[in-house]
Amino acid sequence: MRVTKGAQIVAGTALLALAVAACGGGASDNGGTAAGGGSAETPVRMELGEPQELLVPSNTTESEGSETLAALFEPLVNYDENKNAVEAAAESITSDDQKVWTIKLKSGYTWHNGEPLIAQNYVDAWNYAANQENAQSAGYFFGRVDGFADLNPGEGKPVTTKTMKGLEAVDDTTLKVTLTAPFSQFKVMLGYTAFYPLPKAAFGPDGKVTQAYGEQPIGQGMFKMDKPYKKGTDQTIDMTVYDKYPGTKPKNWTKLQFKLYTDSDVAFNDLQANNLDIHDSLSPAAISTAKSTLGERYQDQPDAGVGYIGVPLKYNPELNKVDVRKAISMAIDRKTIAETVFSGTRAPADDFINPAIAGYRQGACKACTYNPAEAKKLYEAAGGPKTLELGYNADGGHKEWMEAVANNLRSNLGIEAQAKPFEKFASILDELDAKTYKGLFRMGWAIDYPSAENYLSPIFSTGAIQTGSNYGGYSNKKFDDLIAQGDQAATVEEGLKFYQQADDILNEELPYIPVYFYRNNSGYSTSVKNVKINLLNQIEWADVEKA
């Protein structure tokens, strides 16, 4: 049997090339990770999903990127165990009229490249974030600062200035912020990712934050990045404690490693096999195993998120009757949904303000109590619609509980209720706008800053119909007034009284129907102890100890 020489060579080469290509990669992967754990110390390993964007504070509005940045930056304020904002990188944050705020910086903070932290760093970062030309997703956080409108003239119009007139670095340690209107909760906002400063080194010659900075941000916080994070390729983000960090550092460890997972249950397997130390987003499926195998190392605590059934008030007059909404609310068996559908990873909602935040009052929402008999009577008396659709976005695991709610409505109100999937949440809003859909819809809210105000104004104020998340189109003059009074109050606490009165109106009128509060379910390995999670779902790294 003769074989042509040419064919033999070609076939041989092809096979060899394939084998070499495959092996070559294996070797380099090995080298890459060995560098990360180069020292003798094994890092504390933390579960993370892939950040959506490069690591730039002003362009980070989702949890995974925020969690990473929180380790690298020191915010102006932190939140203590009593849910209050306490100064961190700031020495003091004061205002006489709630409109002009003076922020004094603590001394001792330096950037990871050695530059000192100055007030101008905040001015630069905030001006950059607010400028519409930079298309930063967290730009809206600066909407209350005087001069925001100049940087956001609107679609297609050129921006003629680079700065907001309400921002001023008085000297290296003093920052003056002027708002367009008084806002008593301003200090509470400042702990969020969007308000981190940026060093001079972040900006390129064109005045934009560079790609290199987004891959390896230089912060002024507890940890410093070891090497650039190549998004899409790297499976870990490695950090080391920054020597010159002036705050409290972790007691007996210095290396932190975020491990990127696409599936929460896979990360849980890694945790059980001790390949991972902290997992802060256990799935409902993992809860019962976690309780039995982790024991004390399983934690369950309130999380600031709320899940609602949204009501399209301005699109559907049939639902624009308080009694109809009350009846729907009373027909929902929240306890069973929280315990069965969510395996206890949610708690039944009984207020518009979440228990994790100051201002929550247990049982404030009277119509949130399950009462099928009363619900049916009320619904028939008010002449509620005979059919109801419940829209949900099919990409977020909402099918089960929306089906459960539909089921409740069918059996308790005796109407045709049907859960209806949409591709994404944005598709529901599009169809509501286009008037091709006018049913109920699923809605969730995760806070931007831990103030009761954040559960009210961005979702239910008249102003938020245009610029915020008021998708149902609820509008109530008295509610708007109370919010404004709260904003103008002299202190955070005094403001809260007005917000609670505004909350009473919502509990009475039910523009949305609150269904559940989120809970945070986390677990950790035997190699660490004293793991605490703060209001923003971030780990308090200084408290964590190696066991």
Place this chain on the structure above:
Amino acid sequence: MGRYIIRRLLQSIPVLLGATLLIFAIVFALPGDPIAALAGEKRADPNIVAILREQYHLNDPLLLQYWHYISGVLFRFDFGVTFAQVPVSQIMAGKFQVTLNLAVTALLIEAFIGVGLGLWAALRRGKATDTMILASTLLLISVPTLVSGFILQFILGVKLKQWTGLDIFPIAGISNGLRSYLLPGFVLAGVSIAYLTRLTRTSLAETLRADFIRTATAKGLSRRRVVGRHALRNALIPLITFLGADLGNLMGGAVITERIFNLPGIGLQLFDSVYLREQPVVVGIVTILVLIYILANLVVDVMYAVLDPRIRYE
């Protein structure tokens, strides 16, 4: 031979161009605004959406958008950027390596186990061994990857380490070098092992009944030489076709395996990018997959000539 290969490669150019346009158009036709969807469940600021749409040429008609993309690829070797401003070429380089490692591991596993079991079964046709092998392949075919993946991961990854302290099969990620690919490779190869076993068995059994085998045996050759040199070589032709085509399947179809074992490969990337409607990433990955199919088929055709001297390409 050389001219044949060059002709085949030239033929692939229109195929590639057509495939890119088709994929581009399909992603274009998906409903919804990808930029607005980036904001998740909050309504994106219309100013920012407008600026970003402009930046990614999303307001242009389909053909113009396609031209922006393809001219970048052809003239500047620029595959575009993702919505997070990461170059697509960087993402593809890293991810293809992972999937290639996985696919080649799977291919080697299925070739050794599949052909080995098939040979064994063919030589013991009708006996207990044969029946046992056939029954176990039936099991492999009927258990979905999702199930076998999670079960093997739990038993060999979690439990084995808890019981014995031995860390042989990593659960997730690629941080353990080639060892990371063993278990996922086996899971991915599962169904193919079963098919290949059955194919080998049938093919070899048929060849063993052929006239030239009787001749070879009659002229006094040893059993080993008859099977190894005469029968197996002829029986290999359909197997090579199967393995060649399977490389493409393994690379494009590893989504589930990649997810279970947290491997950052192209299957997962493709899934995410279709969801986010990142055209440059989807088109880039699919184009390279098409290229791999074309090359794998070419190699298969050339292998025919190696195995069977009667086949010549000129």
